[in-house]
Amino acid sequence: MSNWAPGWLSWSERCSQLGLNLDCLDAEEMFRAHQRLNALLLSLDDVVDGASDTAAVFKPEEYVS
Amino acid sequence: MTSFAKATVTELSALLEDSQISSVELTETLIRRIEAKNPRYRAFLTCTFDLALDQAKQADERIFSNNRRGPLDGIPVALKDAYDTKNILTTVGSGLFCDRVPEHDSAVWKRLKAAGAVLLGKLECTEFCLGGPSPDAAFPISLNPHDTTRYTGGSSSGAGVALATGMVPAAMGSDTGGSIRIPAAFCGVVGIKPSYGLVSLRGLFPLSGSLDHAGPMARSSKDCALLLDAVMGHDAKDPTSTKHQIEPVSKTISEDCRGLVIGHVTNFSEAEGVSDESRLACHRALDVFRDLGAEVKEIQLPSLWDYTVANTTIMTSEAFAIHNVRFRDHLDDVSYLTRHRIALGAFISAADYIKAQKARRVLTHKTFDLMRENRVDLLCYPGMVSDPPPIDQMSPFYYLKAPLITAPANLTGAPAAAIRAGFSDANMPMSFQLTGHMFADSKVLSAANAYEQATPKYSRIVE
Numbered sequence: 001m002s003n004w005a006p007g008w009l010s011w012s013e014r015c016s017q018l019g020l021n022l023d024c025l026d027a028e029e030m031f032r033a034h035q036r037l038n039a040l041l042l043s044l045d046d047v048v049d050g051a052s053d054t055a056a057v058f059k060p061e062e063y064v065s
Numbered sequence: 066m067t068s069f070a071k072a073t074v075t076e077l078s079a080l081l082e083d084s085q086i087s088s089v090e091l092t093e094t095l096i097r098r099i100e101a102k103n104p105r106y107r108a109f110l111t112c113t114f115d116l117a118l119d120q121a122k123q124a125d126e127r128i129f130s131n132n133r134r135g136p137l138d139g140i141p142v143a144l145k146d147a148y149d150t151k152n153i154l155t156t157v158g159s160g161l162f163c164d165r166v167p168e169h170d171s172a173v174w175k176r177l178k179a180a181g182a183v184l185l186g187k188l189e190c191t192e193f194c195l196g197g198p199s200p201d202a203a204f205p206i207s208l209n210p211h212d213t214t215r216y217t218g219g220s221s222s223g224a225g226v227a228l229a230t231g232m233v234p235a236a237m238g239s240d241t242g243g244s245i246r247i248p249a250a251f252c253g254v255v256g257i258k259p260s261y262g263l264v265s266l267r268g269l270f271p272l273s274g275s276l277d278h279a280g281p282m283a284r285s286s287k288d289c290a291l292l293l294d295a296v297m298g299h300d301a302k303d304p305t306s307t308k309h310q311i312e313p314v315s316k317t318i319s320e321d322c323r324g325l326v327i328g329h330v331t332n333f334s335e336a337e338g339v340s341d342e343s344r345l346a347c348h349r350a351l352d353v354f355r356d357l358g359a360e361v362k363e364i365q366l367p368s369l370w371d372y373t374v375a376n377t378t379i380m381t382s383e384a385f386a387i388h389n390v391r392f393r394d395h396l397d398d399v400s401y402l403t404r405h406r407i408a409l410g411a412f413i414s415a416a417d418y419i420k421a422q423k424a425r426r427v428l429t430h431k432t433f434d435l436m437r438e439n440r441v442d443l444l445c446y447p448g449m450v451s452d453p454p455p456i457d458q459m460s461p462f463y464y465l466k467a468p469l470i471t472a473p474a475n476l477t478g479a480p481a482a483a484i485r486a487g488f489s490d491a492n493m494p495m496s497f498q499l500t501g502h503m504f505a506d507s508k509v510l511s512a513a514n515a516y517e518q519a520t521p522k523y524s525r526i527v528e
Contacts, residue, residue: 011412018411019393025408026461033405033462034412037381040374040465041417047371048423058275058425060261060478061309063433063503 069094070231071526074288077234078136081128088121088128088139092183095141099185099232108207108227110146111154112186117141120183127181136291136315138181143233145221146187147194148279149268150174153184157270158192158220160203161391161398171268172303173237173279173296180295185233188223194244194272195220195384196403198456203400206456209251210527211493215453218247220272224282225252231526235283235292241272241380242464243471245280246483246498250448253485253494253525255513256282257289260504261478262307264293265300273383274305275422276376276475284524286482286513290315293506309504317507320515323358327351327499327512328441336369338467340451346486346495347447353519354445354512364439367431369468375428376472377464378413378421385410405461429477436502443505443512446470448483448496471498480506484513485523494525 011031015022069077069091080086096114103109124139133139144150147157149167156162170178178184189207191197197219198206207226209217217225221238225248228236238245240258249256257280264279271277281292294313300306329351334344351361384407385392396404436444450470460466474481481500489495501509517524 014412018389020408020411021396024396025405029461030405030408033409033465036462036465037374037378037409037413038417040370041378041420043368043370044374044420044424047367047375047427048420051423051427053423058261058422058429058478060307060503063429063478064309065433065437065502065505 070098072234073285074140074234074283074291075285077140081139082133084128088124088183089118091139092117092121092141095185095233102230102232106208106210106226106230107205108188108223108230108232109143109186110156110189110204110223113153113184117183117185124181124183134181137177137295139183140235141183141185141233142177142235143185143188143224143227144174144236145190145224145238147190147239147270148174148237150187153187155187156204157194158190158196158204159399161395163203169268172265172300173269176296188227188236191219191222192400192403193388193407194239194241194270195406196400197459199400199402201400209453211253214455215493216251216456216459218251218453220244221248221282225249225254228252228254228282228284229527235281235288237292237296238280238282239269240278240280240475241276242376242469242475245282246471246481247449249282249483250496251453251494254282254284255286255289255482255484256280257293257480257482257506257510258474259293259297259506260480262305263297263504263506265303265306267300267303271387273380275379275383278475286484286510286517287315287318289482290318290510311504311506314507314510318511318514320518321358322354322512322515325359325443325512326441327354327359327361327443327445328364328436328439329361330366330444330446331363332365333369333446333470336468336470338450339447342489343447343449343451343495347445347497350486350497350516351445353516357515357519362439362441364435364441364444366435367428369470369473371424372428372473372476373464373468375421375424376469376476378417379425381406381410382413382418402459402461425476432473432477433502442501442508444500446498448486448498452489452491452493474500479503480509482509482513484516487523
């Protein structure tokens with residue numbers, strides 16, 4: 001495992017803390033997926049900008065026309 | 066007469082009603098079909114033939130004594146193996162649950178049973194409703210009858226295959242990111258993810274309670290409406306169940322689209338990864354709707370990526386919360402695709418989870434506001450981005466590489482159906498999606514039914 005991106009060490013330590021056995025996972029695939037999701041999550045900052053902090057509850061009745 | 070294997074629930078129900086066939090005769094015919102087809106396509110994980118014949122006999126007695134309970138009385142059905150069935154093996158597609166026998170029925174099966182449905186068995190689903198065609202899965206995935214080297218779509222894979230091969234006329238699936246609509250699209254059948262909360266989730270093994278939807282799959286929209294009528298309704302024991310009531314869907318089904326306004330979601334049709342064929346199939350469907358008298362408008366919604374990221378974040382976080390204790394001791398007993406997809410949830414912070422839930426609410430408001438501002442009744446966009454991929458080319462995180470075109474309806478909770486749209490150059494089924502306003506499930510299935518009546522050649526059972 002060479003040329004790991006920054007954050008790899010803390011990521012693998014986190015796996016241990018969570019009880020996830022890295023031997024059972026493709027560590028490179030997981031790490032890259034984690035990085036990719038984090039990057040994508042940044043795009044939601046614009047979406048939620050200005051939304052109320054209590055806006056995290058979903059009730060379908062709220063959207064009835 | 067249409068053969069039982071090709072017949073719709075509507076047709077079979079009329080034959081039962083008129084005593085032209087008996088439920089036992091129908092059930093025995095389908096059992097023989099399953100015995101002939103299932104060894105090749107693997108749609109059924111567990112067969113309940115003795116129970117089915119017993120239920121069919123009881124249905125016949127009711128019919129002969131003019132006490133038929135309704136259109137599903139005597140109709141054979143099957144359930145995705147994520148629905149709990151009392152005293153019947155329910156594996157959720159996982160080797161970890163290979164001997165799991167629930168003590169209670171799911172709410173959906175209780176309601177179907179009360180309607181007189183006959184249970185033929187439990188259908189293969191990808192592990193914990195999230196996996197895919199992992200070569201190391203305890204239960205090998207069903208094979209797509211249109212091309213066995215290609216993916217069936219998941220996670221209600223067995224349901225798609227059983228319907229496409231004529232083994233059963235109706236099934237129940239579940240959908241958290243597209244798990245009803247994807248196998249319906251790839252197998253050439255019909256499925257609807259109803260409005261969020263309309264069908265009880267009690268006894269359906271959860272993937273992500275915020276996004277899970279129980280819903281019907283069949284060979285026609287009219288049949289989906291009959292099933293939906295039987296299973297929908299408030300369930301006080303399910304906290305996600307809505308008290309909002311809608312009229313029976315099958316009663317409002319029509320073949321008339323005059324006055325209907327359909328919004329073609331152009332930024333979904335043009336999204337990353339959507340093939341020219343899929344886009345064209347959607348355009349052809351819109352032409353049919355125009356011919357049927359509907360008005361078609363173009364509409365732009367927020368980025369497909371925004372819906373996908375919020376949906377993926379919520380689903381993955383909640384899935385890990387459900388499975389994390391199990392994963393500590395048994396990670397190597399979970400199939401490759403499932404363990405990777407669920408393990409990703411370990412690295413999503415509470416702050417990011419809340420951000421995704423907030424984004425859900427914002428995106429849902431924007432979606433329905435835009436529909437109202439544009440005076441649009443329904444939205445139309447491609448069902449899938451392209452033909453089903455080869456089974457051996459599935460990666461754990463494909464939905465992080467390109468946006469998921471089924472995700473918006475899970476996130477918004479809007480009713481969404483996958484409808485057949487012909488065949489691709491590779492002779493694979495294609496589809497488009499119709500979605501509606503919250504709780505406008507009737508309008509979605511009514512328009513879908515009108516479209517199906519105008520395009521009968523798109524229905525094909527694999528012999």
